[in-house]
Amino acid sequence: MRPGAAIPDSARQDLERLLGVDRFLTAGVDREAYAWDNTGHRVLPDAVALVTTEDEVCGVLRLCQAYRIPVTPRGAGTGNVGGCLAVFGGVVLSTQQMNRILEVSVADRYAVVEAGVVNGDLQKRLGDEDLFWPPDPSSARSCTVGGNIAMCSAGPGAVRWGVARDWVLGLEAVLMNGEKIRTGGRTTKGVVGFDMTRLLIGSEGTLAVVTRAILKLASKPEKRYLSRISFASVELAASAVSRLLSARQIPSAIEFLDGSALDLLRRETSVPIAVEARAMLLLEVAGAALGLKEQVEVMLESIKNFQPLEWTQPVEGAEAARVWEARSALSPILKRLAPKRINEDVVVPVSRLPLLMDGLEKISRASGIPIVSFGHAGNGNIHVNLLVDPQNATIMALVGGVLDRVFRLVLDLDGSLSGEHGVGTQKRDYIAWELDKNCLNLQKEIKRIFDPMGLLNPGKIWPLTEVQQG
Numbered sequence: 001m002r003p004g005a006a007i008p009d010s011a012r013q014d015l016e017r018l019l020g021v022d023r024f025l026t027a028g029v030d031r032e033a034y035a036w037d038n039t040g041h042r043v044l045p046d047a048v049a050l051v052t053t054e055d056e057v058c059g060v061l062r063l064c065q066a067y068r069i070p071v072t073p074r075g076a077g078t079g080n081v082g083g084c085l086a087v088f089g090g091v092v093l094s095t096q097q098m099n100r101i102l103e104v105s106v107a108d109r110y111a112v113v114e115a116g117v118v119n120g121d122l123q124k125r126l127g128d129e130d131l132f133w134p135p136d137p138s139s140a141r142s143c144t145v146g147g148n149i150a151m152c153s154a155g156p157g158a159v160r161w162g163v164a165r166d167w168v169l170g171l172e173a174v175l176m177n178g179e180k181i182r183t184g185g186r187t188t189k190g191v192v193g194f195d196m197t198r199l200l201i202g203s204e205g206t207l208a209v210v211t212r213a214i215l216k217l218a219s220k221p222e223k224r225y226l227s228r229i230s231f232a233s234v235e236l237a238a239s240a241v242s243r244l245l246s247a248r249q250i251p252s253a254i255e256f257l258d259g260s261a262l263d264l265l266r267r268e269t270s271v272p273i274a275v276e277a278r279a280m281l282l283l284e285v286a287g288a289a290l291g292l293k294e295q296v297e298v299m300l301e302s303i304k305n306f307q308p309l310e311w312t313q314p315v316e317g318a319e320a321a322r323v324w325e326a327r328s329a330l331s332p333i334l335k336r337l338a339p340k341r342i343n344e345d346v347v348v349p350v351s352r353l354p355l356l357m358d359g360l361e362k363i364s365r366a367s368g369i370p371i372v373s374f375g376h377a378g379n380g381n382i383h384v385n386l387l388v389d390p391q392n393a394t395i396m397a398l399v400g401g402v403l404d405r406v407f408r409l410v411l412d413l414d415g416s417l418s419g420e421h422g423v424g425t426q427k428r429d430y431i432a433w434e435l436d437k438n439c440l441n442l443q444k445e446i447k448r449i450f451d452p453m454g455l456l457n458p459g460k461i462w463p464l465t466e467v468q469q470g
C-alpha cells in the first residue's frame with residue numbers, strides 16, 4: 001500500500017532549519033503519536049511537522065513539493081476514514097499548535113480562528129457572548145475546526161442548523177506549491193467568482209491545507225428540551241421521523257436508536273428504557289423559552305398514529321445532558337464490547353428510513369452478522385455497525401458481500417454512502433458506485449489543478465488504480 005517516501009537528509013535539514021528540531025520530528029517515538037486515527041489503523045509517517053504559523057505551512061509545503069515528499073494534513077486525528085494517515089509515507093503536517101481564536105465579532109456574528117482550534121474550546125469562548133458555531137460532532141471536545149471543515153462535519157444539530165458547509169464564510173489556505181489563497185470573506189452574501197470556500201469544505205485535505213477560517217455564528221438558543229420516545233419496532237420509529245419534521249418548529253435533533261442499541265444502553269447506562277421498547281427517538285427542540293415546551297407536546301401529539309409505547313416529559317440541563325452522554329457513549333461501548341465493529345455512516349432521504357431499516361434487518365438475518373444501528377435520523381444519517389469476530393473466518397469472508405448489499409440498498413433508496421465521515425481510504429473503492437464517470441473525472445481534474453504532482457494527502461478519496469499518486 002505504501003511505496004515509501006523516506007525523507008532525504010537534505011530535505012530533513014531544510015525542514016529542521018525551518019521549524020527547529022523540536023517541531024520537525026523524525027524519532028520513532030514522536031512519530032508514533034501521529035500514526036493513528038479512529039479507524040484504529042496504524043500508519044507510521046516518516047516525519048511530523050508541528051506548524052505554528054501560516055508562513056510555516058507555506059514553507060513546509062514548498063520544501064516538500066521541491067523534494068517530492070507527500071504531505072498529510074492532520075488536526076486532532078479523530079477522523080473515521082483514515083484521512084489523516086500518511087498512507088504514502090512522508091510528512092504529517094499537524095495544525096494542533098495553530099490554535100488561536102483571533103477575533104469574535106458580535107456585531108457581525110463571525111469568528112476568525114486558526115485551523116487547529118478545538119471545536120469545544122471555540123464553543124466555550126462563544127458561549128460568553130451567547131453565540132455558538134452550529135457544527136456539533138460528538139467528538140467536539142477534541143476535534144479541530146480545520147478537521148471539521150475538511151470533512152464537512154456535523155452532529156445531531158444538523159437537522160436544524162445544517163453542516164460545516166453552511167457555517168463558513170471564508171477560508172485562508174495554502175496550496176501544495178506553498179502559495180496562499182483566500183476565499184470568501186466576512187460577509188454573509190458574496191457572489192464574486194466561483195464558490196471556492198465550498199469547494200475546499202469537505203475536500204478531506206486533498207486540495208489545500210486550511211490555515212484560518214471565518215466562521216458564521218448563530219445565537220445560542222435560550223432553552224433546549226429533550227424527550228425520549230419509545231416504540232415497539234424500528235419501522236414505527238423510523239416512520240415517525242418524517243412526521244416530526246413536518247412540524248412548524250424544526251427540531252434541533254432527532255436521534256434514532258434501534259433495539260440492539262437500546263439493549264446496550266440498558267446494560268451499560270442508567271437511562272430508564274421500557275422493557276418492550278425495540279426502538280427509540282430522542283427529540284430535542286431549541287429556541288426561545290416562551291411556549292417551547294408546548295411545541296414539544298404538539299409534536300408528540302402529532303406522532304400518536306405511530307403508536308409510541310411511551311414518551312418522557314421534556315427535560316433540560318443536567319437531566320438532558322445525562323441522556324446525551326449515554327447516546328454519545330454508544331460508539332465507545334460498541335468498540336469496547338465487540339471483537340470488531342465495522343461502522344458505516346450511510347444516509348437516505350428521511351421518508352426512506354423505514355425501507356432502510358427493513359433492508360438492514362433482512363441483510364443481517366440472511367448473513368448472520370448482527371447489525372446495530374443508531375444515529376442522526378433527522379437527516380436520515382444512520383450509523384450502521386456490523387459486529388464481527390475477526391477470528392471467525394467464515395463470517396469474515398461474508399463481510400465484503402454484506403457491505404456491498406448495504407451500499408447497494410442505500411443507493412437504491414437515493415441515499416449516499418457517507419453522511420459525515422467522508423471517503424478517505426475506507427470508501428475510496430466505492431466512490432464510483434455513487435458518482436457518475438463525468439463527475440468523477442472532473443473531480444480528478446480539479447485535484448490535478450490544485451496539486452499536479454499528487455503530493456497532498458495521496459491515497460485518499462479516489463481508487464488507487466485511477467489516480468496518479470506522486
Ligand SMILES: Cc1cc2nc3c(=O)[nH]c(=O)nc-3n(C[C@H](O)[C@H](O)[C@H](O)COP(=O)(O)OP(=O)(O)OC[C@H]3O[C@@H](n4cnc5c(N)ncnc54)[C@H](O)[C@@H]3O)c2cc1C
Nearest residue numbers: 075076077078079083137138144146147150153154205210
Ligand atoms: C467519538 C467520535 C465521535 C465522532 N462524531 C462525529 C459526528 O458526530 N459527526 C461527524 O461528522 N464526525 C464525527 N466524528 C469524526 C471526526 O471527529 C470528524 O471527522 C472531525 O471533523 C475530524 O476532525 P480532526 O481535527 O480530528 O481531523 P483529523 O482526523 O485529524 O483529519 C480529518 C481529515 O481532515 C484533514 N484535515 C485536518 N485538518 C486539516 C486542515 N487544517 N486543512 C486541510 N485538511 C485538514 C485530514 O487530512 C483528514 O483527511 C467522530 C469521531 C469520534 C472519534
